[in-house]
Amino acid sequence: xKLKVGIIGAGYIGGVHAGILARDERVQLTAVYDVDxxxxxxxxxxxxxxxxxGPTEVIERCDAxxxxxxxxxxxxxxxxALDAGKHVFCExxxxxxxxxxxxxxxxxxxxxxxVQVGHNRRFAPVYATLKQLxxxxxxxxxxxxxxxxxxxxxxxxxxxxxxxxxxxxxTPIHMFDxxxxxxxxxxxxxxxxxxxxxxEIDDFSVLLKFxxxxxxxxxxxxxxxxxxxxxxxxVFCHHATFVTRExxxxxxxxxxxxxxxxxxxxxxxxxxxxxxxxxxxxxxxxILNDAEPPVTARDGLMSVVxxxxxxxxxxxNTTIAFGRVPLIAD
Ligand SMILES: NC(=O)c1ccc[n+]([C@@H]2O[C@H](COP(=O)([O-])OP(=O)(O)OC[C@H]3O[C@@H](n4cnc5c(N)ncnc54)[C@H](O)[C@@H]3O)[C@@H](O)[C@H]2O)c1
Numbered sequence: 477x478k479l480k481v482g483i484i485g486a487g488y489i490g491g492v493h494a495g496i497l498a499r500d501e502r503v504q505l506t507a508v509y510d511v512d513x514x515x516x517x518x519x520x521x522x523x524x525x526x527x528x529x530g531p532t533e534v535i536e537r538c539d540a541x542x543x544x545x546x547x548x549x550x551x552x553x554x555x556x557a558l559d560a561g562k563h564v565f566c567e568x569x570x571x572x573x574x575x576x577x578x579x580x581x582x583x584x585x586x587x588x589x590x591v592q593v594g595h596n597r598r599f600a601p602v603y604a605t606l607k608q609l610x611x612x613x614x615x616x617x618x619x620x621x622x623x624x625x626x627x628x629x630x631x632x633x634x635x636x637x638x639x640x641x642x643x644x645x646x647t648p649i650h651m652f653d654x655x656x657x658x659x660x661x662x663x664x665x666x667x668x669x670x671x672x673x674x675x676e677i678d679d680f681s682v683l684l685k686f687x688x689x690x691x692x693x694x695x696x697x698x699x700x701x702x703x704x705x706x707x708x709x710x711v712f713c714h715h716a717t718f719v720t721r722e723x724x725x726x727x728x729x730x731x732x733x734x735x736x737x738x739x740x741x742x743x744x745x746x747x748x749x750x751x752x753x754x755x756x757x758x759x760x761x762x763i764l765n766d767a768e769p770p771v772t773a774r775d776g777l778m779s780v781v782x783x784x785x786x787x788x789x790x791x792x793n794t795t796i797a798f799g800r801v802p803l804i805a806d
Pocket of ligand 1: 484485486487488489490509510511512515531544545546547549567568569594595596631646
């Protein structure tokens with residue numbers, strides 16, 4: 477018996493996941509729905525799936541549902557799928573406010589369903605290798621993280637905060653999850669933001685302190701160019717520096733002469749280089765093995781908590797401290 481998987485949202489990333497799942501012999505792509513019927517038809521026909529009349533039909537006909545709609549439309553679909561007892565892969569962000577993210581977290585916690593959030597960076601070989609280096613060989617002291625977007629024009633909805641939840645909930649939320657993955661839990665943060673190109677704050681500088689004593693800066697701009705690398709993590713250890721360049725390469729310098737080695741992921745297929753293949757396999761494996769997925773609803777919630785705190789810090793010009801996240805049901 478194959479695992480029946482459905483897709484709600486047949487745009488760019490829905491197509492990426494569908495292509496990967498269609499090559500997984502444990503999976504049968506069953507139903508696809510998109511408000512744009514032509515998109516749903518194109519994706520369904522490419523993978524021998526059926527076009528569903530609505531999200532409810534996808535949920536009814538599948539064991540697991542991929543939610544790949546724009547950001548503010550994740551929560552109601554995730555809750556509906558969980559109510560029906562189905563497994564859920566929800567693209568990032570899990571939600572665009574703490575209360576919604578918490579409601580998905582609680583429902584996931586109380587259910588037997590596997591809920592995984594699409595923080596794919598964790599699976600990208602560049603970041604998985606960096607994590608291994610920091611866990612096994614080098615204790616990190618501090619870091620600088622940056623993630624720019626060139627524009628908020630494509631897809632069109634990325635420039636509409638009523639659909640994204642705000643710029644930080646779009647692409648930069650990846651780096652909040654990445655910082656927790658690499659450096660642990662955040663104790664406090666202070667942020668400064670400014671508005672230039674769009675109808676929202678589009679440039680941010682954030683100073684973060686972690687519970688381990690580690691500290692980092694994060695810079696992110698929505699109106700930068702797409703100059704390579706738009707995403708980079710620099711980690712400083714005891715006479716060692718590690719630098720990532722998007723998902724392309726990891727540069728390591730562990731001496732005092734400035735010599736370095738570079739591990740290039742250049743030749744990997746993009747879907748593997750970016751971790752999409754690995755995250756989809758991990759989701760299927762968690763379902764088949766009745767195991768916890770590698771990126772949980774709690775991880776999705778925590779990223780939302782951090783992004784929300786950055787907006788609050790900018791608005792109030794205060795440092796936000798996380799004693800304990802009060803909404804989480806322990
Ligand atoms: N993890 C990643 O690296 C990554 C990359 C890209 C996008 N994403 C996330 O995936 C989501 C989709 O992004 P995208 O780039 O694929 O956008 P997209 O615009 O290409 O696709 C979204 C699709 O959803 C459809 N849609 C909108 N509302 C819907 C609804 N209520 N029901 C069904 N379909 C609906 C649209 O018609 C469109 O086809 C976003 O949340 C985005 O943040 C994640």
